[in-house]
Amino acid sequence: MRDRLRGLLTWTPSMLGYAVLAATVTAYLAVYTTSLGHLPTSFDYLSLLNTSLPLIFVAIGQSLVVLTGGIDLSVGGIVSLCVAITAAASGASLPATIGWLLVVLAVGAACGAVNGLIIAKGRIAPILTTLATLSVYSGLALKVLPVPGGSVAPAVRAVLTNPNLPTGLIWLGLAVVGWLVLRRTRFGMRIYAVGSDETSARAVGVPAARVKVGVYALSGLCSGLAAVFYVSTTTAGDPNAGAPYILTSIAAVVVGGVAFSGGRGSARGAVSGALALTLVIDVLFFAGIDPLYQSLFQGLFLVVSVLLGSAALLVRRLRPRGGTS
Amino acid sequence: MTVLLERVTPGTRRIGYAFAAAVGILLVGAIVHPGFASWTSLRAMLILASFIGFVGAGQMLVVLVGGIDLSMPWVLNGAAIVLTTTSLGRTGRLVPALLAALAVGAAVGLANGLGVAWLGVPAVVMTLGMNGVLEGLSLGLSKGLTCESCASYVPDPLHRLVVGRFGGVPTEMLLWAGVALFVTVLLTLTTFGRRVYAVGNNPRAAFLAGVSVRAVTVALYTLSGVFAAVAGIALVAYGGQPSLGLGDPYLFESIAAVVVGGVSILGGRGHYIGVVAGSVTLVAIVTLLQAQRVPEYGRDVIYGLVILAILFTYGRERADD
Numbered sequence: 001m002r003d004r005l006r007g008l009l010t011w012t013p014s015m016l017g018y019a020v021l022a023a024t025v026t027a028y029l030a031v032y033t034t035s036l037g038h039l040p041t042s043f044d045y046l047s048l049l050n051t052s053l054p055l056i057f058v059a060i061g062q063s064l065v066v067l068t069g070g071i072d073l074s075v076g077g078i079v080s081l082c083v084a085i086t087a088a089a090s091g092a093s094l095p096a097t098i099g100w101l102l103v104v105l106a107v108g109a110a111c112g113a114v115n116g117l118i119i120a121k122g123r124i125a126p127i128l129t130t131l132a133t134l135s136v137y138s139g140l141a142l143k144v145l146p147v148p149g150g151s152v153a154p155a156v157r158a159v160l161t162n163p164n165l166p167t168g169l170i171w172l173g174l175a176v177v178g179w180l181v182l183r184r185t186r187f188g189m190r191i192y193a194v195g196s197d198e199t200s201a202r203a204v205g206v207p208a209a210r211v212k213v214g215v216y217a218l219s220g221l222c223s224g225l226a227a228v229f230y231v232s233t234t235t236a237g238d239p240n241a242g243a244p245y246i247l248t249s250i251a252a253v254v255v256g257g258v259a260f261s262g263g264r265g266s267a268r269g270a271v272s273g274a275l276a277l278t279l280v281i282d283v284l285f286f287a288g289i290d291p292l293y294q295s296l297f298q299g300l301f302l303v304v305s306v307l308l309g310s311a312a313l314l315v316r317r318l319r320p321r322g323g324t325s
Numbered sequence: 326m327t328v329l330l331e332r333v334t335p336g337t338r339r340i341g342y343a344f345a346a347a348v349g350i351l352l353v354g355a356i357v358h359p360g361f362a363s364w365t366s367l368r369a370m371l372i373l374a375s376f377i378g379f380v381g382a383g384q385m386l387v388v389l390v391g392g393i394d395l396s397m398p399w400v401l402n403g404a405a406i407v408l409t410t411t412s413l414g415r416t417g418r419l420v421p422a423l424l425a426a427l428a429v430g431a432a433v434g435l436a437n438g439l440g441v442a443w444l445g446v447p448a449v450v451m452t453l454g455m456n457g458v459l460e461g462l463s464l465g466l467s468k469g470l471t472c473e474s475c476a477s478y479v480p481d482p483l484h485r486l487v488v489g490r491f492g493g494v495p496t497e498m499l500l501w502a503g504v505a506l507f508v509t510v511l512l513t514l515t516t517f518g519r520r521v522y523a524v525g526n527n528p529r530a531a532f533l534a535g536v537s538v539r540a541v542t543v544a545l546y547t548l549s550g551v552f553a554a555v556a557g558i559a560l561v562a563y564g565g566q567p568s569l570g571l572g573d574p575y576l577f578e579s580i581a582a583v584v585v586g587g588v589s590i591l592g593g594r595g596h597y598i599g600v601v602a603g604s605v606t607l608v609a610i611v612t613l614l615q616a617q618r619v620p621e622y623g624r625d626v627i628y629g630l631v632i633l634a635i636l637f638t639y640g641r642e643r644a645d646d
Contacts, residue, residue: 139626
């Protein structure tokens with residue numbers, strides 16, 4: 001029992017995400033109540049969740065890539081492309097719409113798989129590969145949807161991001177459960193193995209190249225999901241919709257305690273990081289801070305949470321018998 | 326001849342490839358679009374390339390030690406705004422305004438360096454965070470570039486200097502040549518340069534050999550910030566007035582110029598002369614696509630594919646097994 005308690009109290013990387021999320025939720029409740037005089041309603045929570053779902057999905061994909069020691073800058077391009085396809089196909093009948101949504105997810109996964117193939121088989125650094133494919137995918141998005149527009153079938157909106165029913169919560173739950181299942185599979189273990197030490201992983205027979213292709217394909221699939229949820233919440237498409245997600249997904253992953261060296265952290269941390277980053281914007285809004293200063297606080301938030309994480313790690317290292325190793 | 330061949334190390338070979346890529350694109354351009362390689366057109370391309378060259382200089386310095394500087398867009402933009410808002414278009418205030426703009430770059434670079442070297446924050450995170458900080462400060466303090474002093478122009482002497490010529494050569498190109506000379510001398514002829522490559526190749530070995538890894542890192546990030554500010558000053562001096570988002574294209578272009586120029590993204594290998602070729606290559610690709618009236622989406626797609634092709638030729642990592 002004492003061991004289990006200590007296990008709970010031991011600092012793990014994802015706890016940075018939970019701690020930061022708890023702090024931002026507290027700040028949110030405080031500024032909301034002081035400025036409006038009552039606690040947030042369930043409607044507030046729901047709209048918050050619905051607006052943060054796209055970032056949550058991109059961040060999950062990004063965290064898988066970062067766990068292998070890589071980085072995916074092309075998420076911006078893939079989200080844009082998938083948003084463009086979703087919005088352009090919006091006039092179709094319901095069965096056709098469902099078909100299009102599946103096509104969108106397949107396109108996302110395929111774009112990601114191309115990244116993975118170039119990185120694993122072509123041996124080009126992830127940051128460079130995805131920088132180049134970002135340009136390609138963003139260009140394709142402009143081809144599909146030259147100007148912002150399109151819409152979404154009401155049925156899709158009702159199922160994905162219903163503004164009155166907590167459907168968003170179900171999708172968030174499914175995403176987290178999906179991750180929990182994934183990390184217990186052989187593929188999940190191999191992601192950590194490749195991220196911790198690729199040479200050793202190869203030596204014990206882990207097919208590192210296949211794992212990488214799979215991880216980038218999954219990241220692309222997550223970007224596709226994010227695009228579908230983006231169109232569903234905003235009810236319109238924009239061929240440049242993905243651009244902000246490049247930096248915010250990296251920030252969410254970092255705040256969520258996933259180590260850039262690879263092999264440490266979890267997608268659950270990234271989910272809390274994504275939620276915290278979205279909440280910060282609301283905190284600033286209710287605190288009455290000029291929205292022009294928004295990125296200043298987001299930047300500080302990013303650096304400070306990482307510093308807190310390293311400080312916590314340092315304290316743990318300095319304390320004898322602090323960790324369960 | 327044999328002596329010459331022996332001196333062709335993988336590093337110098339990559340510079341050769343970088344120049345071959347630049348010349349290749351220019352040749353293709355000259356064939357499909359008459360007048361593309363004329364002196365007027367080349368001069369215009371070189372001036373556009375010089376702006377990428379400035380940010381590329383800073384980016385290359387941090388990439389050499391395995392780092393990266395994502396704070397460039399808003400350091401560039403911030404420096405440009407500081408230059409016009411402090412000079413108010415008056416010639417008498419030009420020197421303090423220039424110093425203030427450079428100081429912004431140096432201060433942000435120093436903060437980046439201290440965060441990376443002393444606090445152990447990953448370079449991506451530290452510089453990404455600082456980019457946000459600078460963006461917020463630039464937008465907030467200038468009220469979204471609507472403040473009273475925000476309407477001012479660059480002092481005229483600076484504008485005339487940058488668009489003017491000296492001995493028949495555009496001054497902007499002389500400025501770039503000066504930057505190229507400075508970076509090359511710094512990296513190849515000084516002890517500091519030796520230390521940079523030592524840290525880039527193996528920080529631990531460099532540390533054990535008595536190199537102050539932290540001091541080198543901090544110095545490089547500071548220089549990177551200064552070069553981003555130089556690019557901001559040059560851009561605003563050229564255009565006359567700053568705009569919001571002025572620096573946005575330069576983040577990816579700086580990284581692309583560095584790797585197309587044959588600098589290893591893992592650190593420790595590369596020379597600025599390659600980055601010069603890389604900057605010209607990037608501008609030549611875009612100019613050629615515009616000259617051929619390729620629509621915007623096609624430009625993006627082809628641009629990405631050409632960079633991928635270049636990376637496939639000489640930007641690959643060695644196989645692990």
